[in-house]
Amino acid sequence: MVKFLPLKQAVAENLNDGDSVAFEGFTHLIPTAAAHEAIRQGFRDLTLIRMTPDLIYDQMIGMGMAKRLIFSYVGNPGVGLLRRARDSIENGFPRTIEVEEHSHAGMANAYEAGAAGLPCAVFRGYRGAGLAAVNPNIKSVTCPFTGEVLAAVPSIRPDVTFIHAQKADKKGNVLVEGIIGIQKEAVLAAKRAVVTVEEVVDNFDDLHPNLTVLPRWTIAAISVVPGGSHPSYAHGYYARDNAAYLEWDEIAADREKFQAWMQANVIEKSADDFAGRVDHLRKAA
């Protein structure tokens, strides 16, 4: 049953060295605070899973925490490349990393299959694409009814998924709205799920009946971390800090600059620092 915990404890209780872990969020609601807590606790040999491993995986890879990366777009969205991830893939710095690369359709289908309890996902994909030749986990199956050859990839079943969401009610049910991305599938595909939220409200009685609500019994732990998605955003709470994404390109370009930034902004900080980072991004309304 879900527990409300301080983030430090929620991460410590649910993440282990060597785990496969998804910190999901498709541009919106990225669980930055949870990722930073994992960095502070210094986990090792993680298999990092995410469709769009942006800044937080660049940071975790740069800190040497990842042995394997499963992904479909290893870029800084709208800005360019992820320079710590590049350094690891191109130069083995700070350690070599195995990569398993998919398309978005492949990853999205694989998460959905994981949530559905299936061993693999079947879809019309990778036709003529080079990835099928370099990723042994991209295979094909023939439709038994029509004979059409379709792509098959293994389902994604993380040991633990972290997401950020707008709010929980007092019982621990969680609401996600706006660009909902792959969060529901990533939670339901995982053995354990940890959610950071902007706030806790008494109840969800006034919500539209079809909103994306994750029932409390699908979640292991909830931590209240206002601003916990920065520099990503939380629809209805604060805007995306696009300037921070542009700045990251410079910080991550240099190994020493990166280390200094991580020391000052992650290692020596805590989850409580996130609220102040979004003050200027909160909407007037």
Added chain:
Amino acid sequence: MSDNPGFTPNEMMTIAASRALRNDDVCFVGIGAPSAACNVARLTHAPDITLIYESGTIGTAPDVLPLSIGDGELCETAVTTVAVPEMFRYWLQGGRISIGFLGAAQLDKFGNINTTVIGDYVHPKTRLPGGGGAPEIATSSKEIYITMAQSKRGMVEKIDFFTSFGHGEGGDHRKRLGIDTAGPTLLITDLAIWKPDPLTKEFTVVSLHPGVTRQQVQESCGWIVKFAEALDETPAPSELELNTLRDLQARTKAAHEGTGKAKAA
């Protein structure tokens, strides 16, 4: 090109690309140059165009160009926002997209695109972001438009990696792989408009932008360029088109540099 045509090659590219879009298109929009072109179309001749970004936003109408495919404005102005698996399964794979609009890091003359690596895949010289949604956009959309600025590094005889499949080796290669969509039907660069030869599927220049010479097109392209026999001149941007694009870019710049504050101001 004349000294002062009143617009830049990049502006001409975006506007020429916007003109290719129709009011009833359902367009899967790539970030960057495609996004600018699609929104200029929406703000000029195609007000009812359906723009879809892969973050799940369907029928979006942003006031500023998004920095990423998942900026909040895309969701706030959309007809509806769906989960990412639904986006790729029902809307793209389901055959609802008329135009997939892509950019490219590397492109060959058959419209095959590389955004994955420069050099060897396992030991790349440069690791690029990868395909994201592109591999399936390229084969599940009814047609593909591509837009990019010309350069010898970008337009190459042989791409290093097939991120997304265009016409492969040309001819009926798509059909041989069982792909029944049209693939790349249009390439708009900063210098010209290109269309695939009906038989070989090799991109052929059909229209030069105002003031551009054949030589300029060849000098900034890594393959031997074929030109159509009847070569058109692309109409120069109208005042409305230029003003629309420049206003959009000014709003975008202010919003992204100043983050949320400037946007509210």
